[in-house]
Amino acid sequence: MLALFSLPCRRSAVVASIFSNPARISRQFTTTPALLAKKGQTSTRRIPSKKAMAAKLKRRAAKEAKLVDHSNDMSLDAAIAVLRSVEVARPDVCYELFVKTDLRGVGLAVPKGRINIPREPKPKAEDTILVFAEGIQSEEAKRAGAQIVGGTELIEGVLSGRLRANTILCTPALIRAITPRLGRFLGPLGLMPTERRGTVTDDIQGYIKRIKNSAEWKADRTGNIRMPIGRMDFSIDEVVTNFRYVMESIKRVTGNLKQRDARDDNNQKRVTPITKVTLSSRGAPSIPISDY
Template identity: 80%
Template sequence: MFALSSSVCFPCRRSLMAASIFPDPARLAVFSRQFTTTPAVLARKGQVQKIRIPSKKAMAAKAKRRAAKEARLVDHSDDMTLESAIAVLRAVEVACPTGCYELFVKTDLRGGGIAVPKGRINIPREPKPRPEDTILVFAEGRQAEEAKRAGAQIVGGTDLIEGILSSRLKANTILCTPSLIRAITPRLGRFLGPIGLMPTERRGTVTDDVAGYIKRIKSSSEWKADRAGNIRMPVARMDFPLEDVVTNFRYVMESIKRVTGNVKLRDQREENTRKVTPIMKVTLSSRNAPSIPISDY
């Protein structure tokens, strides 16, 4: 006769000695606690869900819808026409006739692969004396001599790379001949590219006519956005006639629109392939006056 234990499994309320009393597996199954497991679901070959990657056209359409949505949220109740803004700023700066109208343009660079806007213009009436540009040219032989005669301050070959990387050589404009562009790109591409100084064929800074390019930029001034996409530059002086201020403003904005792709082109194919940098806001201000949003830019 078996000695029964009084030990009880509290979750099951059954005796722990049930196995010794009921050796039959059929009866043992009644008193034993049942456990179940869920088998892992294995993905069959060919049925793995693929991640959908949107096309460039879909991403551009999404960015356009987002920009339109954000534009609707902007309050335009304080916007003025260009002539009205000029009149207000001139009244505020009546004691400072040598002050300047400051133009501010905010562009949206959040889309992928958008380069920092940059361009050169020859304003009809310069508001300030044009600063002299420091020009660095990668050229050799006859082209190097032509660049020096045209007014380039720094001329040389691949020996200039170390000076640029160490910030010992600094320039506002960097040009390069087609024969040297492959030699300088591996080391200077990531260094000069983010700051907009890397020579490229698209901007015309990779050319055989180095002397001609230098002569053209000698009579023009450069505008450039910062990394946040903001463009700031003086467009006119307070003592300029109204017609000159309007002409300068329109001329600068036309250049900015052309570079950012906000001007409709005659060639529809070229318009579809170029990337557009949206212009979010345009304001005009002065030293002692607040910024006035312009509605008719």
């Protein structure tokens, strides 16, 4: 019984002894001169150049490609035959093409292009076209079929999401006015008008007429491209033709198709590697294609 009553007394004595000696409860901090940077001291760490980073990423991609198992890959004809046998009761089901590109390289843009596929598997969706133009060019754009036409007053609507379009064009006279505010917003989406893609032009009417008979394909931010290339009731030759046509467009945009024009030898674009191509359907698994 006496031991029980003595416990609070012992505890209070220990607490009193701790607080009576401040050195026991004070935390000691030390400073190491090697870890303290002096004012104005510059880092000696070497920053690799863009060329060195691109070479490093290329080596890494080549090393990763060797680790991929290609034992289950099929030829295009064999893959079509397998999918047709699986979907024999559903002739309206589409062949779905999946292309994976590697966007880890320095300065690689999201792949995007337009094609007029030989035989469309689905009805074409109407494009929403936004045009930055003024004066006579704005009137021509409206007559050509552009849904949204205007000058710099459209910038706020684009930034807020009130004005949305899957094709944006601009005249050379307005491109410098819209770039500071829209460049970083539309660039990652692949919608910023550029001279390289032909979306900065004085011939707005001609460009709209050209794209009206074509369909757009576009990768997502991770570099994946998905699109239907045919239906089960298409003939095998039609599916193969559509597949080759789409892959040629993707290879050309990503730089994997060599330029035949000798004048382009000194101006080769950066190559976006294609790491995987598969063909699938609604009721069948994805089949890797070997001869793309």
